[in-house]
Amino acid sequence: MATLAQSKHKQPSRQSGSPERGASLGNFKFPACLTAGLLLLAFTPRVQGNEALTLSFFGAAAALAIWQVYQALMVRQNGESYGFNIVLRPQHYIQMFIQFSVYLYWGYHWNPVYEHMLLLAAQVLFAFGFDILLSWSRKRDYTLGFGPIPIIFSTNLFLWFRDDWFYLQFMMIAVGFMGKEYVRWNREGRNVHIFNPSAFALGIFSLLLIVTNTTSLTWGQEIASTLTLAPNIYTFLFLIGLVVMYFFSITLVAGMAAITLFGLSALYSATAGVPYFIDSDIPAAVFLGLHLLVTDPSTSPRTPLGKMFFGMLYGIGVFALYTVLAAFGAPTFYDKLLCVPLLNLSVIAIDRMVRSIDSKAVLNLWNDSWFGGRANLAHMSLWVVVFALMSMQGKTDGRHTGDSLPFWEQACAVGKANSCERLVQLQTTYCVDNAGWACNELGAVYREGVIVEKDEAMAIRYFSQSCELKFQAGCTNLLAEDRIARADPRSLDLRLLLREGSRNLLDWSEDELYARACEHDWAFACNNTRANI
Template sequence: MALAGAGTSLRRPSALQLPLYLTSLLFLLSFLPRVRASDGLIWSFWGACAGLLVWQVAMRMATARQRRTLTFEFTLQKNHYLQLLAHIGVYVYWGWYWPEVTNHAWLIVAQIVFAYAFDMLLAWSRRDSWRLGFGPFPIILSTNLFLWFRDDWFVLQLLMVALGFIGKELFTWTKDGRRTHIFNPSGFSLSVFSIVLIALGQTDLTWGQEIAQTLRYPEHMYLVIFLLGLFVQYFFAVTLMTLSAAAALFVLGAVYSGVTGVYFFVDTSIPIAVFLGLHLLITDPSTSPRTALGRVLFGALYGASVFVLYALFVPLGVPAFYDKLLCVPVLNLSVRMLDRIARAVHAEMLGFDKLWPSFSLRQLNLGSMTVWTLLFVALLNTNMVGAKHEGANPAFWEEACSEGLRDGCRKLLVRQSNNCAEGFAWSCNELGILLGEGTLVAGDTNGAAASFARACDLGLAVGCTNADALASGGLGFTRASTSFAYAWAYQDTPPLREACDSGDGEGCYLLASAYREGRGVAQDEALARELYSRSCDLGWPTGCSALAEVYLRGEGVAVDFRRAADGFDQACTAGEAMSCLRLGLMYRAGEGIAPDETRSRALIEQACDMGLPTACEMLAGLR
């Protein structure tokens, strides 16, 4: 829809003031503390500004020479601003659980500013008119839901944004009598950059794996994505793509499980990042089929492609999060073919005329939304998606591994690795044992050392012991108590509550952590503090250190350095290495207590002697 002012002409000197204003804004953003913290970010911003300025000078000269009149029009397309609202909803909920999203917010703003400037310059380079609307917002927000480059390589993020708009501008075709772009802009740039990153083995330049992992953090993320997707689906007939993609993934996974006895995606029927993709990546109305059957085929092919790519990537060691990104441009290219197939297949051939003899497009979409809702509710209530999936419990994979089921041991490794990445010390220790012993999976001494160090850093004493054992060449690793491990992994809090009520300090600690993180229960910081305190009183040192951390950070309570120091001291005295280090650092910095270099050094040495690698590295630096 074009608003008043459409086709508004601007004088040649003033037309290019629009990108100049945006370039100036991008330059000003480079002075934000978030940007100044990294030289890579600063130079990326300034390099982008320089490139935009050179382009503007060249365009100013060309338009003056050619006597062109540049114009713009305001356009509001419903799909753009509705997708914008859905994206914002995901970011807000995700960012509540993963602070890095908030830390990345200014960089997203910068990308949006850059995108508007780049888009208008690209459009005016090819024609005299440019459309001003919300179009760049869903492109940028969609891109950043799947891939970020780290600060030192942020210039590649801007190049990825630019590539998306180049693909949108240059690759077009005629569909249903009108000229439109072939590729989903964000899908195109994500796919191209993913291929390059895979080929060069440079995934570590990005936050891709962390994004796929942390999307799992919010307890109700599946439900939030579903509801936001349903909001968009109500206005646009794209439900069939989401429905058929989800159905394809579920059916293929069920067949795989029936044949092998294990789950294909380890701990879910549809990974959360894929679930996000089939709502907010493949459902662009402009780059998807027009016909109902075409959309069914499009979605089913997306689901099947993700399944096949995951099966190919995992054995090759390629990060699995790429599976949802690579196939999108290929599917976009197939859109006209799928519509031709759909139109060639008469409704009578498939019996569709009997299923919905007189359905309008709106009725068909509402019917599809109903079926999709029923399928999603079934998946959610049977724990096929969400945190309580049977594969989320390491016990399932331990049994599968011991029985020699297909990929059972490898997927046990994946499950423990995921748990470790989420901060579950018990899984870090188990992961270290798996890698250190090398009997069930390929041995990896460096990986084992890192896993034991992580367990030790998280306050698990046996992790420190095992790190020492590995360093001395031994194989007699100690396993942590498994009494609550599976309950924690499965977000099953009743056993933890029962144990805590019976006076078990570990049970109180895990229950407190569940309330602190909102894991399987409603988040309750006050109750978490009470349970940490009870855990500490019952002699569980990690409860003391966790309570100390709460007071040190001021989580739901005023910062209290004295209470934090007392908690770390109790845990350190009980043998928790990380607490010795934390207390040592407090004495070193004089953080709420009198500075004491001698006491600080002694505590750091004590943590090192307990087997904490971080403390040993710090101690070496002090020398």
């Protein structure tokens, strides 16, 4: 890996001619407009509704303005100014459209995404301003295109800070661009950035949020769990992924990552008898990540075999981190974010390893020559077949074994791996969502002290919550500490318990609810359904 000391003496390659001697400050109009735009957005009702958010906008605009003034003074002093090269690269604008389509589809089914759009626009303005000034401070013209937009879109597809802490979002964006500019190495004779800019910022901030246990300052958990509110999200991501694959030959990375994850997940499921990820064979947010986060061509290997290794390592990394994070009590949704910077660091080693293979047959694996120069189309065809097979087996959209609470209850009862922890985790999720039945079950779990450590205070807390949600068994459990009353979920509870990662079933009839509950193996519901027939 190139060190900072090595890169420090290197002159960055200039994309345009020499600086203009004694040039005017005219080029500053554009970043000034961006700053003014950011400032104007601060006066919109969405931003004015929160004082911290408004101050965040003012702060970001002020930082850009001060930097511009400093740069302008330097121009006056040195007589050197820098301008723009306009270069529109397909990998930027196609990625941008693809990412935006995800926002549109996801936001249609989860409104906070649309409410975030204005903040997204503000970040884009900030990113352009920051990137321009960074480039000029490095004494080179700025390559103006769509470059910063995919970085912002990609970052926000996985993490954004709540309004009260939005200044951290601007700092995260700044760190991403600084990482691209300052953390570099020599790769195959070229001085290039090591990390995917959005993955670098996401990785650093994820680590900080985990260590300081401050995930609640962000929407991270909600972002990771609401993608499935959009129907057929796997198919949607698969289809837009094909577009990216077609244009940028990332099929080997994304496909291999998905196949590895599905494979490991299936292996675990076959061995342990329960799903590895609670309610999917591969979480939707991970499926999104392996299409749009890990596939930056400039920070991944170049050879086909290297790309396959890279994708495979991403799959293994996500799989392992899920367990590691859970073991430390950290939110598991960080799994897809933390391993990307580590993989970026391993790219040279992967390239070196591939080159060391003394076998032309292996090295040429998947090479163009195999497919008459259309290797990528061949890879894509294979990926289409693999995805179709997985979908036909119900491994993508649709009901998953882990959606059923009775499944986890039975698995826990017979002591299957991690099943009791998962059961408690699911019950906690539903209790937080105000399912009185789930709160009562949690209370019972803590009062019994069999699958968790006995904790009467926690039991009382959950019984109280259940009771306030009008679940009668929860109330009666408050009246005596030696009692554990249980009851079947009410239809109100079923509307939450049966949602299968999608929306709550508020408009379903009772017959529909009981029919689905029966499919989930709730015995009482099957009896009810039979009685109605």
